[in-house]
Amino acid sequence: MPFETDLARALDRTTDSLEPDLTTLLRGAVERGRSRRRRRVAGVIAGAGACAVIAAAGLVTPGMLGSHLGGSDKEMTPLAAPRAAITDTQMIQALEGTFPGGRFSQETGQSIDPANPSRGLVANSELVLDDGQGAAFVSVSAVRLRLPLRDGDGLSCDQTPPRAAGDTCTLRELPSSAEIPGGALVMSERTVAKHSGNLDAAYRWTMTVTMKATGAQLQMVQWNSTGGGTDGEVPKPTRAAPPLSEQQAVAVLTGATWAPIIAALG
Template identity: 70%
Template sequence: MSFETDLAHALDRTTDALEPELGTFLNGAVERGRSRRRRRTAAVLAGAGACCAVLAVAGLVLPAALAGSHSAGEREMPMAAPRTTITDAQMIQAVEATFPGGRFSQETGQSNNPSDPSGGYVANGGLVLDDGHGAAYVGVSAQRLKLPLEDGEGLSCSARPRAAGDTCKVSELPSSAALPGGALVMTEQTAAGHPAGPDTAHRWTVTVTLKSTGAQLQMVQWNSTGGGSGSEVPKPTRSGPPLSDQQAVAALTGATWAPILASLG
């Protein structure tokens, strides 16, 4: 098997991420399956050198993945095969459509492979957005969790320890035509370094999980041009994320991402 194939498979099965101690952009969401993506992405980056570094800057699932190491007590969430393939182009287009009127650069994406677990069940898209208020990295990852849902990463704030100043909240959305069975929503804010100062970048993560199917979308937003870990994270380019938590939830549960959720489960 070629190096490119090995690398692609490793990245496919990678997490914050876009997570923390800084979870980063490729978390995602992105990143989701964040713990798995983070660990495996870190391993790939360590072995592949400059080539992986380029992917880390460009890829989405890496912010959370590059965000930090796997925390003690953090549980991997068992994943299920998506119903149909989601391409990297679909993910990038959906991210763009989430920010109409924005200017985009450094776009990267990853397809999933429902027919082959070793090929990866996570799809993602990420880019650097210029919306007139400062550049920001934004990425979304898509995966499906096995049912019944467990009390783990992306579903519970108690899944791993959090540094002082970082925040996490879990809420629920009621069942509706768009969200049959309702959904769990987890919102997080994580500093790239602790203690956080005026030059410390932050990551905002919103994870939406459908309770009836396990379909999960995770959006990661930075107030800088990318993720990383500690001093590797670019300095802030704006005070906050492009979308508030409420706006991010509305986007992920709206018409733009409905086809992606349907493809997942």
């Protein structure tokens, strides 16, 4: 069911730093990122019961799926339709192109099409990467935020409740250039996976790049394990660092590999 799938992804993109507590999700209009290990958390949030409660609360409508940063009580960030269709194949190929020479498995993607907005407003691709340094789960989601930009997913490090010990967030701006007309906002997060009884913690690195002139936004999530999840479900780390550093992730998301996706968004 496309709408339910998109709803799960849009909510999960904003639920990475909280436990999957439905009361908290509703009070904060969901917990993002744009994923924070989307596959298992999305499975929880996407259940029929959760969808029914959220719909009843009037938090989300098909024309206004929103992202919400880390459980903040600020207003949800509304999404806009992309200017052109983006296929799941395009998303997967762009993600593969991000890691030339890598070996890939468990690849999935999701399309968006402005001619059929009922199918959702979030494009996504995810895979498990083997680059010779240890397997890592990586995903990229693509949305277009409505202008003018305001505090929301990928636009502010403010969070309620505060981030847990060991979690970090920085926000900076990229100046306008030929590659980035109007400049961009870059939010970089590192989150310690919360799983009880396991001292060998996995980490999630989230890089969100938002184009200030158009609202086009890409969010990359990297794990130093083969996937994310909730307490007790996060696989043990397979490597010490993410496949890409912060500088490398920003360079690739604003470079030629993802330029067609950004253009299609806005």
